[in-house]
Each structure stands twice: as C-alpha cells, then as structure tokens.
Amino acid sequence: MLKGEQLSFRYERNKPWIFRDFSIEVSSGEILGLSGASGLGKTTLGKILAGYIQPTKGHVTVEEQPLPRRGYFPVQLIFQNPELAMNPRWRIGKILQEGQAPSPELLQALSIHPSWLNRFPHELSGGELQRVAVARSLGLRTRYLIADEMTAMLDANTQALIWRAVIDYARQIGIGILVISHDNPLLKRLCHRILTLQ
Structure with missing residues (x-):
C-alpha cells in the first residue's frame, strides 16, 4: 500500500496551507481517482507521494517503508507535459534506459x-513522447504510478491506446495507480474509487 498520512503542505512558513492533515491510501492493484477544482493541491499531493517534494508535515510510506532517498523509486509520476520530464540532449533509447528498460511487450x-x-x-509528437514517458515509468520495480492529467492534451485514440496499455500492464504486475484528472467520465470508467477534493 502507498500511504500518505496526515499530510500538510505550504510553500513558506507564513503562507496559507495548500492542504492540511490529508491522508490517502492506494492499494496494490487498485486504481484510485483524484478529482477537484484547480488550485486545491492535487499536483502537489502527487509530487509528495512520488518523493519529488517533502510535505511540511506528515509522511509517506510504500509497503510500510519510507520512500527511498536514492536509486529507482517504486512510485513513478507521469506529468501532463512529457517534454518537461526528458533530457532534450538524449536520444529516446537512452531515455528509456534511464530507469529500467521496459519490456518489449509494453x-x-x-x-x-x-x-x-x-x-x-x-522529433516526436506530444502523443508519441507521452507513450515514451509511460514506458519509461513502468519498469519492473515500479509498484505505484501517479498519472497527473497524463492524457489530458491527447486525442481520443491516443488516450485509449495509452490507458489500455497501462491498465493491462498494471493488472499483470499488480501496480497501484493514482489517476489525477478533471475528466470525471474518464475517472468513472477507470477507477475503483474516486476522491473529490473540495
């Protein structure tokens, strides 16, 4: 289980809280949806759960262990804009090898x-590059995936292709997924549970 317990976050000491005392759990093999208006901290929460930033208070555990400080992270985060998450000087082959080489089937x-x-x-389109980002994130050591508006900017056919591949792979390996999205019909189709921030 991926657990965030009593998480609170603000950017500076005297600034307003983005959220306070927020707890969340994603079980292995579960697809959990997270929706809500912009500005409520969904992306910030995703970054905390993936270890990109530290919460002001609270802690995150993966299968009852703290997030690792180095090496390959068991929680992978996929952003809406894949070009921001890739080294523009690297070829795609090297990018795919960065974490752990994805399977030929994936x-x-x-x-x-x-x-x-x-x-x-x-040299790739946005949809092609997002498929590369997904493949890079789904290594054999990935236990949880956080998809932050992962397919929001893509056409319907590319969205369907990506989600079909992700869901099939997650079922085979038992990966838990947190889907952050404004697309409520998508969440209803994909998720076992949906949390709505207010």
Missing part, C-alpha cells in the same frame, strides 16, 4: 516503433 502495446529509439524528444 513497447509494443504502446506502439513505440524501434525507429524512434535513435530520435531526440523534439
């Missing part, structure tokens, strides 16, 4: 062509 499910491996990020 690359095939995401329709990632072998010819892409020698290209740079700017």
Whole structure:
C-alpha cells in the first residue's frame, strides 16, 4: 500500500496551507481517482507521494517503508507535459534506459516503433513522447504510478491506446495507480474509487 498520512503542505512558513492533515491510501492493484477544482493541491499531493517534494508535515510510506532517498523509486509520476520530464540532449533509447528498460511487450502495446529509439524528444509528437514517458515509468520495480492529467492534451485514440496499455500492464504486475484528472467520465470508467477534493 502507498500511504500518505496526515499530510500538510505550504510553500513558506507564513503562507496559507495548500492542504492540511490529508491522508490517502492506494492499494496494490487498485486504481484510485483524484478529482477537484484547480488550485486545491492535487499536483502537489502527487509530487509528495512520488518523493519529488517533502510535505511540511506528515509522511509517506510504500509497503510500510519510507520512500527511498536514492536509486529507482517504486512510485513513478507521469506529468501532463512529457517534454518537461526528458533530457532534450538524449536520444529516446537512452531515455528509456534511464530507469529500467521496459519490456518489449509494453513497447509494443504502446506502439513505440524501434525507429524512434535513435530520435531526440523534439522529433516526436506530444502523443508519441507521452507513450515514451509511460514506458519509461513502468519498469519492473515500479509498484505505484501517479498519472497527473497524463492524457489530458491527447486525442481520443491516443488516450485509449495509452490507458489500455497501462491498465493491462498494471493488472499483470499488480501496480497501484493514482489517476489525477478533471475528466470525471474518464475517472468513472477507470477507477475503483474516486476522491473529490473540495
């Protein structure tokens, strides 16, 4: 289980709290939706759960252990804009090797062509680059995935392709997923539970 317990966060000491005493659990194999208006801290919460930033108060555990400080993180976060998460000087093949090489089956499910491996990020479309980001995040050591508006900017066909590949892979490995989205119909189709921030 991925657990955030009594999480509170604010950017500076005298600034307003983004959220306070917020607890959340994502079980292995579960798909949990998180919705709510902009500015309520959904992305900040995702970053805390993935270890990108530290909460002001509270703590995060993965299978009853603190998040690791170094090495491959068991919680992977996929952003809405994949180009911001990739080194523009690296070829796609090197980017996919950065964490742990994805399986050939996953690359095939995401329709990632072998010819892409020698290209740079700017040579791929947004949808193609997001498929690479997903493949890079789903290594064999990934236990939880946080998808922050992962397919919000993509066309319907690419959205369907990505989610089908992610859900099938997650079921095989037993990965828990937190889906952060404003798209309530999407959350209703994908998720076992939905939390709505107010």
